[in-house]
Amino acid sequence: MDIKRYMDAVGREARAASRSMARADTAAKNRALEAIAAAVLREADRLLEANALDVAGARSRDLEPALIDRLTLSEKGVAGMSEGLLQIASLPDPVGEISDMKFRPSGIQVGRMRVPLGVIGIIYEARPNVTADAAGLCLKSGNAAILRGGSEALHCNQAIAALVHEGLRLAGLPETAVQVISTTDRAAVGELVTMKDYVDVIVPRGGKGLIERISQEATIPVIKHLHGVCHVYIDDDADLDKALKIAVNAKTQRYGTCNTMETLLVASGVAERILPRLCAIYADKGVELRGDAAARQMVQGMKEATEDDWGTEYLAPILSIRVVRDLDEAMDHIDAYGSRHTDAIVTEDYSRARRFLREVDSSSVMVNASTRFADGFEYGLGAEIGISTDKIHARGPVGLEGLTSQKYIVLGDGQIRT
Numbered sequence: 413m414d415i416k417r418y419m420d421a422v423g424r425e426a427r428a429a430s431r432s433m434a435r436a437d438t439a440a441k442n443r444a445l446e447a448i449a450a451a452v453l454r455e456a457d458r459l460l461e462a463n464a465l466d467v468a469g470a471r472s473r474d475l476e477p478a479l480i481d482r483l484t485l486s487e488k489g490v491a492g493m494s495e496g497l498l499q500i501a502s503l504p505d506p507v508g509e510i511s512d513m514k515f516r517p518s519g520i521q522v523g524r525m526r527v528p529l530g531v532i533g534i535i536y537e538a539r540p541n542v543t544a545d546a547a548g549l550c551l552k553s554g555n556a557a558i559l560r561g562g563s564e565a566l567h568c569n570q571a572i573a574a575l576v577h578e579g580l581r582l583a584g585l586p587e588t589a590v591q592v593i594s595t596t597d598r599a600a601v602g603e604l605v606t607m608k609d610y611v612d613v614i615v616p617r618g619g620k621g622l623i624e625r626i627s628q629e630a631t632i633p634v635i636k637h638l639h640g641v642c643h644v645y646i647d648d649d650a651d652l653d654k655a656l657k658i659a660v661n662a663k664t665q666r667y668g669t670c671n672t673m674e675t676l677l678v679a680s681g682v683a684e685r686i687l688p689r690l691c692a693i694y695a696d697k698g699v700e701l702r703g704d705a706a707a708r709q710m711v712q713g714m715k716e717a718t719e720d721d722w723g724t725e726y727l728a729p730i731l732s733i734r735v736v737r738d739l740d741e742a743m744d745h746i747d748a749y750g751s752r753h754t755d756a757i758v759t760e761d762y763s764r765a766r767r768f769l770r771e772v773d774s775s776s777v778m779v780n781a782s783t784r785f786a787d788g789f790e791y792g793l794g795a796e797i798g799i800s801t802d803k804i805h806a807r808g809p810v811g812l813e814g815l816t817s818q819k820y821i822v823l824g825d826g827q828i829r830t
Contacts, residue, residue, distance in 0.1 A: 413595055419603035422558055423610030425588040426531045430556035432586050434528050438505040440583045441552050448579030449497035452544065455575060456490045462567040463540060470564045478668035478727040482538040483564055493544040493572075496795040500548045503793075506812050507554040510821065521823040526816045528554035530612035533604045534797065535560045535626060537618035540568035545788075545795035546615075547576045547590045553815040556589045558611065560604060562618070563596035570594070605630040615798045615810070620725070635810060637775070637801040639725040640670030640753040642783045645742040645768070647759035648681030654780060655758040659690055661782040662756065664697050668727045670799060671754050671776075671786040675722060675732040677742045683735045684710055691733075699729045706735035722749040739764050743771055750774060752801040754786040775801050775808040 452459065463485040470480050506526045513523035532555050536542045543559055550557035561569040573592035580587050593600050605614050605626055613633050616626040620639045627634055644662050646655045662673035678687055683706065691701055691711045701707075702717040714733070721732045722745070736742045739757075746755050756778035757768040765779045776786040786809065788796025793811025800806045806814035 413597070415595065415597055415599045416603060418595065419593075419600055419607065422591050422593065423531070423607045426556040426558050426591060427610045429586040429589040430528070430530050433551070433554045433556055433589050434507070434530075436554060436585055438507075440585060441505070441554070442501040444551055444579045444583035444585055445497050445501035445548055446579075447582045448544070448548065448576050449494040449501070451575040451578050452490060452494040452497070452572070455571070456487065459490055459540075459568060459571050460485060460487070462571040463565075465567045466540070466565050473564075475564060479538050479564070481666070481668040483540070485540050485568060489541060492789075493541050496541075496545055496789055497548045499789070499792075500552050500795060500812070503552065503812060505552065506816050511818075513823075518829070519825065519827045523821055523823075524818040525821045526813075526818050529815055529817055531556045531558065531610055532797070532815065533558045533560070533607075533611045533614045533632070535601055535604065535614065535616045535618070535622070537562040537622060538565055539617070540565045540572060542617060543569045543572040543592065544576070546797055547572075549795055549797050549812060549815060551580075551585075551589065553812045555815055556591075558591050558593065558604060560593040560601060566596060601626070602629060605632060605634075608632055617798045633805075635798060635800045635802065635806055635814070637670065637751070637753055637799050639751050640672070640799075641675065641723055641725050641749060641751040642671055642673050642753055642786075643675050643677055643742075643746050643750060643755045644673050644783060645677040645736075645739070645746075645755070645757045646679060646682060646686060647739060647742075647757060647761065647764055648679035649761040649764065650679075650682060650686075650758040651760055651780075652682065652686050655686060656690060656693075658756070658758055658780065658782050660693050660697075662784055663694070663699060663731055664729075665782070665784050667729050669784070670725070671783050672727070673731070673756075673783050674724065674726055675734065675745075675749070677734050677736050677745060678707075679739075679742070680706065680735050680737055683707070687711055687733070687735075694731060697729070699731050701731055701733060703733040704735060707733040710735075725751070739767065743768065746772055746774075753799065754778065754783045756781060756783050775799065 509526040577587040754776040788809035796809040
């Protein structure tokens with residue numbers, strides 16, 4: 413295959429489709445989403461069979477357990493894909509929304525209209541559900557999408573793509589509005605991130621290595637986060653039963669996700685009461701613990717945490733633990749070692765909670781809740797195209813609004829500037 417010629421054709425088709433999508437009405441977009449959701453449920457067995465082929469291939473290649481975990485699709489996962497598409501269909505259509513209309517002294521009205529970005533290139537690893545989520549979000553926000561999934565998920569991604577095309581076709585929308593790259597050649601990625609004439613924004617989803625590569629090579633704006641070093645801080649004014657549940661869930665509900673807690677910070681005033689209880693639960697669940705001197709003194713058998721541990725995204729059953737003096741020391745630690753992804757405080761002190769919300773500079777900051785909630789579906793966005801830790805355009809889980817922009821509109825009645 414001539415990769416350059418193939419990608420150029422994909423780009424041209426996506427650009428043409430983006431014009432059709434920008435003018436598509438809400439009813440047509442919702443019909444497509446509902447048809448795709450129904451097809452996903454109808455073909456659940458087929459999707460699981462395709463996924464089983466991918467998982468078997470990943471295991472035969474001795475891929476990392478965290479990647480295999482993200483790759484694996486369950487019946488619940490298939491149902492979740494369908495539910496996410498229906499939730500996107502139920503959300504208000506942001507395209508064409510006009511806001512901030514104001515009369516100027518000249519008599520003109522000036523406001524802003526929300527419009528699609530155009531063509532969005534999404535490069536991702538492992539997770540087959542991203543194919544459905546990304547297609548649905550781009551479709552509803554009036555964009556065309558070029559999706560390049562990882563080679564390890566090729567069978568399942570292609571099966572989902574066929575259902576997406578079926579839904580677009582039934583709704584009278586161009587099938588080329590969502591294209592899934594059929595080649596596993598890495599050169600396709602290099603082409604995609606430099607196709608300035610066709611692609612408006614790139615969204616990478618995957619490991620730090622992938623995202624760093626995309627960020628370095630792309631000549632197109634990138635919406636990204638590099639890694640998720642997420643913290644939970646248990647304050648000395650925390651409800652300890654509440655803290656126990658949150659800290660266990662934040663680490664053990666799922667290990668291979670970017671919103672999983674990687675470092676637990678505990679105020680010294682409550683550490684002796686909460687750490688032994690917590691660490692017993694972690695031990696039962698097979699979590700390896702690495703702590704500072706104070707934590708190791710309270711929990712026997714804990715390994716010593718190194719300087720590198722504090723900034724590591726494990727994506728595995730490994731947890732770093734540090735005992736801190738107070739809220740200020742916890743926030744200093746997060747500022748020094750965090751990745752600006754998701755951080756949480758457990759406290760019953762309203763003033764400390766407000767300080768944490770205001771001063772911790774992350775894309776999601778939480779009070780008395782598990783970091784695992786940092787997710788587009790859980791935030792009511794229907795799904796997410798990815799999570800951004802950048803501060804320009806989009807931040808946090810990127811849903812429909814993050815896939816649009818605003819342009820100024822002016823309404824006049826013959827006014828001229830003098």
